[in-house]
Amino acid sequence: MRPKTLFEKIWDRHVVVSQDDGNALIFIDLHLVHEVTSPQAFEGLRINNRQVRRPDLTFATMDHNVPTDNPFHVTDEIAGKQIETLAANCKDFGIELADLNSANQGIVHVIGPELGLTQPGKTIVCGDSHTSTHGAFGALAFGIGTSEVEHVLATQCLWQKRPKTCEVRLVGKRAPGVTAKDVILGVIAQNGIDFGTGHVVEFTGDAVRSMSMEERMTVCNMAIEGGARAGMVAPDEVTFAYLQGRERAPQGEQFDEAVTEWQALCSDEGAVYDKVVTFDVSLLDPQVTWGTNPGMGISVNGRVPDPDSFATETERRAARQALAYMGLEPGMPITDITVQNVFIGSCTNSRLEDLRAAAQVARGRKVAAGVRALVVPGSKQVKEQAEREGLDRVFLDAGFEWRATGCSMCLAMNPDFVPPGERCASTSNRNFEGRQGRAARTHLVSPAMAAAAAIAGHFVDVRELGREAAAASV
Amino acid sequence: MEPFVRLTGKVALMDRVNVDTDQIIPKQFLKRIERTGFGQYLFYDWRFREDGSVNEAFELNQPQSQGATILVAKHNFGCGSSREHAAWALGDYGFRVILAPSFADIFFNNCFKNGLLPITLPDRAIDHIFAQGARDSAFELTVDLEAQTVSDGALWQVGFEVDPRRRYNLLNGLDDIGITLQYEAEISAYEERRRTG
Ligand code: SF4
Numbered sequence: 001m002r003p004k005t006l007f008e009k010i011w012d013r014h015v016v017v018s019q020d021d022g023n024a025l026i027f028i029d030l031h032l033v034h035e036v037t038s039p040q041a042f043e044g045l046r047i048n049n050r051q052v053r054r055p056d057l058t059f060a061t062m063d064h065n066v067p068t069d070n071p072f073h074v075t076d077e078i079a080g081k082q083i084e085t086l087a088a089n090c091k092d093f094g095i096e097l098a099d100l101n102s103a104n105q106g107i108v109h110v111i112g113p114e115l116g117l118t119q120p121g122k123t124i125v126c127g128d129s130h131t132s133t134h135g136a137f138g139a140l141a142f143g144i145g146t147s148e149v150e151h152v153l154a155t156q157c158l159w160q161k162r163p164k165t166c167e168v169r170l171v172g173k174r175a176p177g178v179t180a181k182d183v184i185l186g187v188i189a190q191n192g193i194d195f196g197t198g199h200v201v202e203f204t205g206d207a208v209r210s211m212s213m214e215e216r217m218t219v220c221n222m223a224i225e226g227g228a229r230a231g232m233v234a235p236d237e238v239t240f241a242y243l244q245g246r247e248r249a250p251q252g253e254q255f256d257e258a259v260t261e262w263q264a265l266c267s268d269e270g271a272v273y274d275k276v277v278t279f280d281v282s283l284l285d286p287q288v289t290w291g292t293n294p295g296m297g298i299s300v301n302g303r304v305p306d307p308d309s310f311a312t313e314t315e316r317r318a319a320r321q322a323l324a325y326m327g328l329e330p331g332m333p334i335t336d337i338t339v340q341n342v343f344i345g346s347c348t349n350s351r352l353e354d355l356r357a358a359a360q361v362a363r364g365r366k367v368a369a370g371v372r373a374l375v376v377p378g379s380k381q382v383k384e385q386a387e388r389e390g391l392d393r394v395f396l397d398a399g400f401e402w403r404a405t406g407c408s409m410c411l412a413m414n415p416d417f418v419p420p421g422e423r424c425a426s427t428s429n430r431n432f433e434g435r436q437g438r439a440a441r442t443h444l445v446s447p448a449m450a451a452a453a454a455i456a457g458h459f460v461d462v463r464e465l466g467r468e469a470a471a472a473s474v
Numbered sequence: 475m476e477p478f479v480r481l482t483g484k485v486a487l488m489d490r491v492n493v494d495t496d497q498i499i500p501k502q503f504l505k506r507i508e509r510t511g512f513g514q515y516l517f518y519d520w521r522f523r524e525d526g527s528v529n530e531a532f533e534l535n536q537p538q539s540q541g542a543t544i545l546v547a548k549h550n551f552g553c554g555s556s557r558e559h560a561a562w563a564l565g566d567y568g569f570r571v572i573l574a575p576s577f578a579d580i581f582f583n584n585c586f587k588n589g590l591l592p593i594t595l596p597d598r599a600i601d602h603i604f605a606q607g608a609r610d611s612a613f614e615l616t617v618d619l620e621a622q623t624v625s626d627g628a629l630w631q632v633g634f635e636v637d638p639r640r641r642y643n644l645l646n647g648l649d650d651i652g653i654t655l656q657y658e659a660e661i662s663a664y665e666e667r668r669r670t671g
Contacts, residue, residue: 145558147587
C-alpha cells in the first residue's frame with residue numbers, strides 16, 4: 001500500500017462523500033463552541049427550523065469576553081448579552097456547556113485537552129483559528145467561520161477541499177531557557193506568516209518528540225500564525241500518558257484499545273509531503289517580536305532590524321509601518337525596549353508548565369516599578385492546580401496580579417487592555433495593530449521571558465537574569 | 475445568500491500586505507449577536523482617528539474609493555482570526571469582490587458563504603490594476619464569475635480559477651447546509667459504520 005502521512009490517514013477515515021472536483025464532505029468528531037462566533041450560527045438554525053444533529057459531539061464554553069477580575073460581574077452590556085445568548089442556545093439545543101459556574105470553564109483550547117475531549121485521530125473544529133492547538137494530539141483540528149459553525153451544528157459535517165501537506169522538521173536540541181514558544185516564533189520568523197497557507201503542517205523530528213504535551217500545544221497553537229490550515233504532531237507515549245485518566249478520555253480496557261488504534265497514527269516511512277521545511281532549534285535564542293505580525297521576531301540579544309535590509313519594497317514598507325506603529329528605531333538593542341505591561345496567559349501559554357516557568361523567574365523577585373503584570377490561567381483546573389502548588393503566592397508576592405480564567409488581554413474584548421502607546425510583553429500569539437487595545441504595542445515572548453521583562457522593566461535574556469541572580473546570591 | 479454572476483464597479487486600492495482580520499473588524503465590534511450592521515465598523519481603527527474624526531489618509535477615505543464595490547490588496551489578505559465578521563463587514567460596507575495575489579484560508583472560505591467573491595490573481599495582474607488605478611481615479615473593473623474573467627472593459631482581461639463547487643453555489647445563491655442535508659442517508663450510514671467499528 002502507498003505510504004500515507006498522518007494527515008491522510010485521518011482525512012481518509014472521515015470522508016462521508018467525495019466528489020470528482022476534489023471536494024469532500026468530512027465528518028466532524030468534536031465541535032467546540034464559544035460565545036463570540038456562535039450566536040449568528042444558532043440564529044441561522046432557528047430561522048430555518050433546523051436542529052443540532054449531534055449535541056453529543058458538541059461542547060461549549062465561555063472564554064473570550066469573560067472579565068477576569070470578577071467573572072460574574074460583566075460590566076459590558078453587549079458582552080453580557082453574548083454570554084447569556086450562549087447559555088440560552090445551549091439549553092435550547094441540548095448542548096453541554098462549561099459555564100461560569102462550572103469547575104471546567106476556561107479557554108476553549110485549554111479545556112478540550114484538559115478534559116480529554118481532544119484525542120488522537122479525531123477531526124475537531126471550532127469557530128476560532130487557534131483550534132490548531134488540538135493537533136498536538138495527532139488530531140486534525142482547524143478553525144472555521146460562523147457559517148461553517150452553523151453547517152457543523154446542522155449536519156456534523158463540513159465540505160472541504162483536501163489541503164496540501166507540509167512537514168516542519170524540528171531538529172537539534174534546545175539550549176536551556178529556550179522554550180516551545182521560541183521554537184514556533186523562530187519557525188515563523190524564518191519561513192514567513194504565510195508559509196503554511198493551504199497546507200496542514202506536521203511537526204516532526206527529535207525536537208518535537210522530546211517536548212511535553214503542553215509544549216506541543218504551544219507549537220501547534222501558533223501553526224495558524226504561519227498560515228497553516230492545521231498543525232499536528234503524531235501521538236506517542238507522551239500523548240497517551242497525558243490522556244490516561246482524563247475525565248472524557250476512554251477508560252480502563254477501552255483506553256488500551258484506543259491506544260492500540262492511536263499507535264497507528266503516524267506518517268508511514270516514505271510518505272510524501274507537498275513541502276518540507278527544516279528548522280534547527282539548537283541555534284535558537286529566546287525570541288522577542290519587534291513588529292506587527294508574528295513573523296517579525298528576533299533573538300532577544302539582537303537589534304531592531306533596519307527596514308532597508310529587507311529584500312522587497314513591499315517588505316521594506318511593511319517594516320517601516322511596523323516600526324512607526326511600535327515606536328522603535330532601527331538598530332536599537334531589543335534589551336533596551338522597556339515595557340509597561342506584562343501579560344502571561346492565552347491559549348498559547350496559560351497552562352500549568354507555562355505558569356511554573358514564569359513563577360520560577362518571579363520567585364523571590366519584584367515586578368519593576370511602573371509595570372503592570374497580569375497572570376491569567378487558561379482554565380479553572382489550571383488555576384486550582386497552580387494554587388495548590390503555591391504559584392499564586394509566588395506571583396502575588398512578586399507584585400503580579402493573579403486573575404480568573406479567560407482570554408483576557410490576548411484580544412482585550414474584556415476590560416483587560418493595554419493603554420494606547422504602551423508596550424506589553426505578552427505570551428499570546430498575535431501582535432497585530434490594536435490587538436491588545438487601540439495603539440497598544442505588543443511584543444510576543446515565552447512565559448519565562450515575560451516574567452523576566454516584568455522584573456527587569458525591559459526585555460532581558462531570561463538566562464542572564466538567572467546568572468545575575470546567581471551571582472548576587474553567592 | 476445573494477447570487478453573484480457579474481459585476482462592474484469602482485475599485486478601491488489598498489497597497490498593503492498581510493491585512494489581518496483584527497484590522498478589518500476590530501474586536502470591540504465582535505460582541506453583537508447579529509450578522510448585519512458591521513459595515514460601519516469596517517477597518518475602524520484605520521478609518522477613524524482616536525478622537526473619532528475621519529482619517530483622510532486612509533485608502534478607503536480617499537475620494538476615488540467612494541462607492542467602490544471591488545477591493546484590491548496585496549499578499550495574504552485576511553490573515554489571523556477566523557472571525558466571519560470580517561466578511562460580513564466588507565459585504566455590509568458594499569464590497570462584493572476582493573482581488574489579491576493570495577488570501578489566508580479561513581477568510582477565503584468565509585467570503586464564499588456570504589456572497590463575497592475573493593479572487594486570486596497573479597502579482598502581475600494586481601500590479602497592472604494598481605498602475606491603472608493610480609492613473610485614472612474613476613477606473614472600473616468588470617468581474618464575471620460565469621466566464622471567470624476580470625476585465626477593464628477595454629483591452630485588458632485576465633482569467634481566474636475558482637473551485638467549481640463554490641462557483642456553482644455563488645452563481646445560484648445556494649446555501650451549503652441545504653445541499654448537505656440531501657446527503658442525509660450518507661451521513662447516517664457513515665455514523666452507523668463508526669458506531670459498529
Ligand atoms: S486566548 Fe486569545 S487567541 Fe486564544 S482563543 Fe482566546 S482570544 Fe483566541
